[in-house]
Amino acid sequence: QSVLTQPPSVSAAPGQKVTISCSGSNSNIEHNYVTWYQQLPGTAPKVLIYDNNKRPSGIPDRFSGSKSGTSATLGITGLQTGDEADYYCVTWDSSLSAVIFGGGTKVTVL
Amino acid sequence: QLQLQESGPGLVKPSETLSLTCTVSGASISSSSYYWGWIRQPPGKGPEWIGSIYYLGNTHYIPSLKSRLTISVDTSKNQFSLKLRSATAADTAVYYCATQRDYYGSGIFDYWGQGTLVTVSS
Numbered sequence: 001q002s003v004l005t006q007p008p009s010v011s012a013a014p015g016q017k018v019t020i021s022c023s024g025s026n027s028n029i030e031h032n033y034v035t036w037y038q039q040l041p042g043t044a045p046k047v048l049i050y051d052n053n054k055r056p057s058g059i060p061d062r063f064s065g066s067k068s069g070t071s072a073t074l075g076i077t078g079l080q081t082g083d084e085a086d087y088y089c090v091t092w093d094s095s096l097s098a099v100i101f102g103g104g105t106k107v108t109v110l
Numbered sequence: 111q112l113q114l115q116e117s118g119p120g121l122v123k124p125s126e127t128l129s130l131t132c133t134v135s136g137a138s139i140s141s142s143s144y145y146w147g148w149i150r151q152p153p154g155k156g157p158e159w160i161g162s163i164y165y166l167g168n169t170h171y172i173p174s175l176k177s178r179l180t181i182s183v184d185t186s187k188n189q190f191s192l193k194l195r196s197a198t199a200a201d202t203a204v205y206y207c208a209t210q211r212d213y214y215g216s217g218i219f220d221y222w223g224q225g226t227l228v229t230v231s232s
Contacts, residue, residue, distance in 0.1 A: 002156065035217040037157075044206055044222035045157060056220075088156055090217035098172045099159035099217050 003028060004089055004102035011108040012079050020074040020105045022089030028100060032092045034072040036065055039086045039104075048087075049074060081109050112136040114207045114223035122201075122230050128194040132207030132223060139188045140165045145210040146190045147219060148181060150203035157206070162214045163190055170214035197230045204228075 005023040012018045022034065034052050037045035047056050049065035052072065064075045072089055089102040118130035132146070139146065147162040161171040163181045171179050175194065183190040194201060204227050208219040 032215075033217065035219075037219075039157075044208075044225055045219070046222075047218060047220060050211075050218045086156075092215040092217060096173065097170075099215065101157045101159065104156040 002103040003093060003096065003100050004091070006087075006089060006102040006105045008103070009106045009108065011110050013110045014079055014081065016079050017075065017077045018079060018107060019076075020087050020089075020107070022072040022074070022102050024070050024072075024091065024093075026070060027095040028070075028091050028093040029067065029072055030070045031094070034065065034067055035090045036063075036072075036074045037088045037090060038083075039088065041085070045088060076107070079107075079109055083107055084109050112209065112221045114209070114221060116205060116207050116223045116226040118226060118228070120227060120229060122197050122228060123232050124198055124230055125196055128197045128201055128228055128230065129191065130205055130207075130226065130228070131189050131191045134188045134190075138185075139183060139190065140185050143211070145170075145212075145214050145216070146183065147208050147210040147214075148192050149206045149208055149219065149222075150201075151206070151225070152200075152203045158203075161192070162210050164214070168214075199230050202228065202230045 010018045036049040039045040052067040053065040086104045093100045113135045145162040151157045178195045180193045204225040206225045207223045209221040211218040
């Protein structure tokens with residue numbers, strides 16, 4: 001069981017919006033940046049959001065990130081079939097002295 | 111374009127050492143911009159960061175593996191390597207090498223290898 005808690009799955013119809021939560025604590029999310037990854041089946045994870053809310057070049061603005069206190073959120077608007085993937089939040093944990101990944105959330109486009 | 115490629119045995123016997131190498135192309139491993147990390151992902155589970163190294167040899171390991179893990183760098187070959195001793199079935203995973211931005215505590219892994227499945231089994 002991960003220190004960062006994510007819902008196992010979320011789903012919505014094409015064109016709709018989903019949000020994925022990542023709940024942590026004051027030893028991780030509260031005092032450190034959060035990165036969000038997308039992992040398509042059979043591929044390596046890819047950075048979607050870094051430093052809580054910044055998008056790398058090439059990532060569409062349909063993807064957004066935010067952080068408040070000990071929680072972070074990834075938002076995906078205008079959902080597309082190509083967004084079906086696993087999504088992970090990542091941050092540093094000062095108690096564990098480790099980079100930690102959330103348990104992952106599977107996004108399904110209905 | 112920076113690229114990474116993992117290599118090593120796909121099958122390791124229990125109690126033996128799991129050894130992998132990551133070859134970097136398109137950039138110098140001596141770049142001050144990156145740490146060089148290893149992440150693994152057990153089948154059907156999420157990824158787990160296991161450790162990182164800077165080109166000067168500074169290493170940081172996940173505490174749970176620290177007693178069994180060694181990560182090293184060979185700047186002459188533009189490679190870095192992982193050795194995990196006393197392997198068990200719990201070490202079965204896809205192992206990825208990746209660039210880690212800025213410092214060992216960063217969660218930003220920009221470039222990844224394709225990953226290599228290592229199975230620990232007799």
